Amino acid sequence: MSAVEIKKGIYWVGAVDWDIREFHGPSYHTTRGTTYNAYLIIDDKITLVDLVDADFVDVMLDNIREIVDPSKIDYVVVNHVEPDHSGAFPTLMKYAKNAKVFCSKNGKDAMLHHYFGDYSYEVVKTGDVIELGKRTIKFVEAPMLHWPDSMFSYVEEESLLFPNDAFGQHLASTGRFDDENDMCTIMEEAKRYYANILMPFSALVVRKIEEIVKMGLKIDMIAPSHGIIWRSSPEKIIEKYMQWGKGETTKKAVIAYDTMWFSTEKMARSIIEGLSSEGVETKLYKISRSDVNDIMTDILDAKAVLVASSTINNTMLPDVAYFLEELVGLRPVKxxxxxxxSYGWGKGAVANIEKRIKDAGISIVKEGLQIKYVPTEEDLKACYEFGKEIGKMIE
Structure with missing residues (x-):
């Protein structure tokens, strides 16, 4: 992809990765690819905001060369040091030898640990401003959204926010803007992104948005570091982040289970019927056959999370244990x-699952239901009632 002008004199100079299917190791499945977004501001001080993954440094450099010689870059703003955003840094600096590098205090520490070189760093904090010429950049620290070094950069004259990993999506596309893509797809990927990356930091998300509002920052474009740029409806994604951050839910439940000989599955299907009788939308996932990222995405706006497993070796099946480890890390809200x-000659799965559910910050509202071997008709009625009772708790 060639450089794209997003505002007068401001260009997207990033890269589209059509082929990537795993992110953060194997924990995030990028089924629609991703982009690495970098932005070039042409002013008295030529400024690059964010970079790309090291594998795409030549793409970024070629895009920059369409606008200006990389050696003329005066400032480099590193909003976040994670290598998918900063991996191209050492190569860029071979060209932009005299560029000053702006980052947070934690950002400088991380850059020194990642890249070791003798670069000209300037630490900035919330409220600090640098003059580019006709434009200024104001910085807003955003620690733990989603690394300690994270920060936002804001071009006041353009009402343009560069929030790095906030408001992004893993989505490869030929269209750089929201209004050039299918909005349903964008919001689906934005929700998936939030659920699997930012959900543990929901309280921080809410506070950061409230802080930006209090600072009076007018925003008519959001240019994140993954996915599309919000130019027609930036308020839409801000509103969604507030809803997700506050833990707002719909009348919905998610059942995630695994089973050896289908007894636990039979229980799950009867429980769904009980939930549905109370008007609760329910999503059923067999964990060993499902993408955990999809399950977490549905959990984001669900009120109830039910987890099930048959017992093996006095505990749960391995895929359920992996799922719960992810759930504990993501800590869904409210x-x-x-x-x-089901169990055979010994119990164990339900008690261990309940412990991990509590570890994830989820409130247990009903004692676990356990059935020996194969559920009878009477057992399945009990499952139905189990679902119905939980359904009555969901508004």
């Missing part, structure tokens, strides 16, 4: 939960 499962 959820209720319960557990159920």
């Amino acid at each position: 959820k209720i939960g319960a557990s159920f499962g």
